[in-house]
Amino acid sequence: MRWTQSxxxxxxxxxxxxxxxxxxxxxRAGLVSQVMAGAYTYLPLGWRSLRKAAQIVREEMDAxxxxxLLMPAITPISLWEQTGRxxxxxxxxxxxxxRRQNRKVQMALGPTHxxxxxxxxxxxxxxxxxxxITLYQIQTKFRNEERPRFGVLRTSEFLMKDAYxxxxxxxxxxxxxxxxxxxxxxxxxxxxxxxxxxxxxxxPIGGDASHEFMVPAANGEDTVLHCLGCGxxxxxxxxxxxxxxCAAPAEPLAELRKVDTPGATTxxxxxxxxxxxxxxxxxxxxxxADGDPLAVLVRGDHEANEAKIRRAxxxxxxxLADPAVIERVTGAPVGFAGPVGLRxxxxxxxxxxxxALRNAVTGANQADAHLTGVNLERDFQPVGFADLxxxxxxxxxxxCSARLTLRHAIEIGxxxxxxxxxxxxxxARFLDGxxxxxxxxxxxxxxxVNRILAALIETSHDANGIVWPxxxxxxxxxxxPVNAADPETSRVASQLHDDLTALGIDVLLDDRDQRAxxxxxxxxxxxxxxxxxxxxxxxxxxxxxxKWRWEDKAAMTDLDGACEQITDLVRQERGTGARxxxxxxxxxxxxx
RNA sequence: CGGGGCGUAGCGCAGUCUGGCUAGCGCAUCUGGUUUGGGACCAGAGGGUCGCCGGUUCAAAUCCGGCCGCCCCGACCA
Numbered sequence: 227m228r229w230t231q232s233x234x235x236x237x238x239x240x241x242x243x244x245x246x247x248x249x250x251x252x253x254r255a256g257l258v259s260q261v262m263a264g265a266y267t268y269l270p271l272g273w274r275s276l277r278k279a280a281q282i283v284r285e286e287m288d289a290x291x292x293x294x295l296l297m298p299a300i301t302p303i304s305l306w307e308q309t310g311r312x313x314x315x316x317x318x319x320x321x322x323x324x325r326r327q328n329r330k331v332q333m334a335l336g337p338t339h340x341x342x343x344x345x346x347x348x349x350x351x352x353x354x355x356x357x358x359i360t361l362y363q364i365q366t367k368f369r370n371e372e373r374p375r376f377g378v379l380r381t382s383e384f385l386m387k388d389a390y391x392x393x394x395x396x397x398x399x400x401x402x403x404x405x406x407x408x409x410x411x412x413x414x415x416x417x418x419x420x421x422x423x424x425x426x427x428x429x430p431i432g433g434d435a436s437h438e439f440m441v442p443a444a445n446g447e448d449t450v451l452h453c454l455g456c457g458x459x460x461x462x463x464x465x466x467x468x469x470x471x472c473a474a475p476a477e478p479l480a481e482l483r484k485v486d487t488p489g490a491t492t493x494x495x496x497x498x499x500x501x502x503x504x505x506x507x508x509x510x511x512x513x514x515a516d517g518d519p520l521a522v523l524v525r526g527d528h529e530a531n532e533a534k535i536r537r538a539x540x541x542x543x544x545x546l547a548d549p550a551v552i553e554r555v556t557g558a559p560v561g562f563a564g565p566v567g568l569r570x571x572x573x574x575x576x577x578x579x580x581x582a583l584r585n586a587v588t589g590a591n592q593a594d595a596h597l598t599g600v601n602l603e604r605d606f607q608p609v610g611f612a613d614l615x616x617x618x619x620x621x622x623x624x625x626c627s628a629r630l631t632l633r634h635a636i637e638i639g640x641x642x643x644x645x646x647x648x649x650x651x652x653x654a655r656f657l658d659g660x661x662x663x664x665x666x667x668x669x670x671x672x673x674x675v676n677r678i679l680a681a682l683i684e685t686s687h688d689a690n691g692i693v694w695p696x697x698x699x700x701x702x703x704x705x706x707p708v709n710a711a712d713p714e715t716s717r718v719a720s721q722l723h724d725d726l727t728a729l730g731i732d733v734l735l736d737d738r739d740q741r742a743x744x745x746x747x748x749x750x751x752x753x754x755x756x757x758x759x760x761x762x763x764x765x766x767x768x769x770x771x772x773k774w775r776w777e778d779k780a781a782m783t784d785l786d787g788a789c790e791q792i793t794d795l796v797r798q799e800r801g802t803g804a805r806x807x808x809x810x811x812x813x814x815x816x817x818x
Numbered sequence: 819c820g821g822g823g824c825g826u827a828g829c830g831c832a833g834u835c836u837g838g839c840u841a842g843c844g845c846a847u848c849u850g851g852u853u854u855g856g857g858a859c860c861a862g863a864g865g866g867u868c869g870c871c872g873g874u875u876c877a878a879a880u881c882c883g884g885c886c887g888c889c890c891c892g893a894c895c896a
Contacts, residue, residue, distance in 0.1 A: 235828090235829095237829065237830090237845095237846095238829080238830085238845065238846090238857065239829060239830045239831095239844095239845075240830080241829070241830080242824080242825090242829090242830070242831090242888085242889080243824085243888060243889045243890090244889085245889080245890075260888090262887085262888085263887085263888065263889085311896070314896060315895095315896060316894095316895095316896095317894095318894095318895070318896070319896090337896070338896065340896090369895085369896085371894095371895080372819080372893085372894055372895075373819095373892095373893095373894085373895095375889085375890080380895095447895095706855095708854080708855055709854055709855085710854095711854080712854090740854095740857090741853085741854055741855085741856085741857080741858060742854070742855045742856065743854095743855075743856040743857050743858080744856085744857050744858095745855095745856090745857095746855080746856045746857085747856065747857050748857085750856090759855075761855060762855095763855080771855095
């Protein structure tokens with residue numbers, strides 16, 4: 227391809243509104259163009275990279291034994307009604323209706339395809355002999371994001387690989403799941419991503435039933451806890467907390483005292499008002515679990531974790547109580563709840579860290595008042611202690627007790643054991659070997675293909691621009707004729723372009739009538755892995771220049787045989803990405 | 819949906835507070851010339867419903883009201 231025949235609108239300046247590196251660089255390098263909030267055109271270069279990512283996904287899914295199909299993006303609303311997900315998705319589901327003759331047909335744009343694929347399975351899978359089978363597609367998904375942001379990281383329309391496994395037993399599901407897990411590792415390895423497979427909040431099957439694939443990045447929306455000691459990694463919603471030092475400090479018990487705290491309803495306000503640290507305070511949260519109110523105590527500087535609470539109290543449904551309920555059970559408006567005296571009215575659960583508090587500050591269950599000198603046993607006694615909070619940076623690892631590291635990350639993939647939720651709702655049943663009719667056991671597996679690009683750029687750029695691995699680069703080789711007006715330069719460049727292209731190398735020839743500096747800047751900005759420069763000086767000695775994007779120095783090589791040499795280099799790097807990886811590793815080491 | 823910011827040429831911005839010359843600058847584009855290894859230089863040219871609607875005024879990019887759009891923080895996120 228020649229530059230002048232493509233559409234590559236690179237920009238010198240950062241467009242107004244773009245902040246994070248991936249967004250800035252994708253716009254500046256002419257990969258994407260924004261159409262509206264949350265919707266982007268993939269320009270020729272961006273589309274090439276996106277297709278390469280999709281192709282890697284496709285190859286590895288095929289290798290793992292999954293079969294590709296394509297389901298429609300428009301779906302009948304009735305399918306979503308059957309599984310109750312019209313309500314579950316709410317405004318995220320993009321619904322619309324069309325007129326057909328004398329009736330209206332209600333539809334939704336697919337945000338994911340469990341319903342459609344399960345309906346398909348219900349029609350065609352009726353025997354255990356047809357399983358295991360895993361179906362997948364690479365398709366545009368639609369979700370009406372409340373607030374699209376971060377460039378292509380959170381958009382209302384995105385390319386997703388979604389796969390669904392169908393098994394006759396939980397054991398078989400485990401094998402299907404493991405195959406997908408391994409395929410994901412190969413996919414992200416091939417894409418040159420530094421990722422973590424983290425434990426995520428699991429579904430109905432429990433155990434290690436869900437993993438998210440995360441790329442640690444400063445701008446990631448997710449939070450993961452990672453143990454550098456043993457490798458344990460989990461989403462903050464899932465992360466367990468190791469044994470804590472629960473011995474109460476050797477501080478004498480203070481007198482229980484009520485103090486006026488007018489208008490101070492938050493931990494921050496009370497902390498400021500009374501001059502006490504948040505970690506000396508008890509946050510009392512009133513929840514409603516399956517219809518019954520209960521209180522949860524966590525330390526002032528901790529965050530309650532609803533999934534852990536739900537598990538601890540054995541509730542199906544759990545939500546923070548509304549103000550009316552809070553006022554009824556505590557006798558005070560929101561912001562003044564405390565454990566003292568609450569036990570007589572509702573069950574009180576405490577996070578384990580509460581056990582180590584001495585002379586704490588809590589709400590007084592009375593408007594504009596708090597209690598100081600509050601102590602466990604003397605003043606209140608929970609019905610139980612459990613791990614009820616989100617893990618924090620520095621908390622002990624549940625496996626090895628080393629300290630957990632908190633990192634922000636971009637979620638690029640998710641594997642999940644679904645169980646029978648959808649097969650039961652949509653009557654996808656099969657006959658087993660004992661002639662019993664049973665619901666199919668499912669798993670689902672998603673990859674955000676756009677996010678592969680964004681995550682890569684977010685973690686692989688320098689001051690000059692993107693640094694692509696060969697696997698994802700829009701073009702593998704960038705040919706720069708220094709002076710396009712020089713006939714010999716242009717002849718050699720053109721020949722090299724044709725020869726490399728014929729050998730199956732993705733090459734872009736910068737045939738613009740521009741000064742060399744402009745071309746070099748764009749080469750670095752877009753980040754083509756291998757830059758080949760053809761200049762008059764070198765040509766006089768029969769030499770051209772070759773440089774990897776991630777290296778500082780260029781190497782001169784004989785024009786004679788250059789085509790083969792370039793082809794070899796690209797092919798090696800295609801296979802292993804070894805050069806890219808070692809640059810990444812060196813860079814990471816430097817950063818630490 | 820709460821809080822904040824922004825909207826002027828393809829892109830980045832100044833001008834708005836304190837209303838008044840023909841709405842300006844840099845980049846990009848076009849023409850001619852000189853250049854040609856890290857975003858060249860000279861001369862000239864084209865390109866604008868100042869987000870939209872309404873109001874105030876002799877006069878509105880500028881003041882007032884409403885709306886729309888974009889970005890950031892928060893809430894939400896199968």
